[in-house]
Amino acid sequence: MTGRVLILGGSGEARRLATALVAEGADVLSSLAGRVADPLLPPGEVRIGGFGGAAGLAAWLQSHPVQSMVDATHPFAATMTASALAAADLTGVPLLRLQRPGWFPQPGDDWRWVDSLAEAAVAVAGFGSVFLTTGRLGLAAFAGLTARCVVRSVDPPSPPLPERTTVVLARGPFTVTDELALMRQHGVDVVVTKDSGGDMTAAKLTAARELGLPVVLVRRPPVPPGVLTVATVEDALTWLRNR
Known part of the structure; x- marks a missing residue:
């Protein structure tokens, strides 16, 4: 795999994806929002702090080129997901949404x-x-x-x-x-x-x-139309390798 991968992180899936990519020798940068005082840091390079909305993320991508961007933020981080999509449209950076499935009720649940x-x-x-x-x-x-x-x-x-x-x-x-x-x-x-x-x-x-x-x-906020979404770290790795 060549080129830098930007992971918009903060979730367990984001950490597992970064771990797998670093193990393969990929160039990975994980970005965390900084809302937790002592976050669990993934392997690889890490930046902490917001981008300043879609325009700020687009400007950052233009000055820090990446091959691919994976939005692996929390399922309820709707604002970040919308900003990632807008920034990807503005810059042409390929975007993937990694979002784990929601829960399903079991017998006896109320x-x-x-x-x-x-x-x-x-x-x-x-x-x-x-x-x-x-x-x-x-x-x-x-x-x-x-x-x-x-x-x-x-x-x-x-x-x-x-x-x-x-x-x-x-x-x-x-x-x-x-x-x-x-x-x-x-x-x-x-x-x-x-x-x-x-x-x-x-x-x-x-x-x-x-x-x-x-x-x-x-209920979860819906993923914006036009965002390619996968449910597992393995599927995200396959997408990145195929790029």
Whole structure:
């Protein structure tokens, strides 16, 4: 493989892709948004910080030529995905979206789908103890809740937060045993999460099923039309090798 590969990262798939490419001797640059204070860094060169939107990314690509760009950001990083597509159109850099599949319900699941964090807050308004696992940056949507809330995040969340909030600072992956213990300790009666997909945070869904708890899931934003998308690191590697 020749030429530099830019990975817009931050996900587990991005780290695994960078690891595989570096092992093959490829020239890899991973770009992280910098929203986590102590991120897990992939092998290879890493830059941290935003580009300044689509125009900023396009300007960066013009001054730092790359052979290919892989958007392997979080499934809910819709703004970055849109910027990557616009920048690719402006510069002609080939773009691939690497996005893991979403979760699928299993027998015994009580899943309640919503389209936004604001709708999720409405959906849990009548519960007594809410486990919020939607990420620290969207917690303002739940600030009006009067229920007891458990918030888990890697870094401390910033206000506004629900009035009765317990913050648990932890980095996954978590086991089903971990999740069962946390939910029982705090008397959780509903779980709120985004449809992130993958195995790293799926244990909470199994724990909720075992405890008979409902789960409010926020649907993913759609991938913009025209973006070639694959679901696995192996498919991304095949695309890059074929280039």
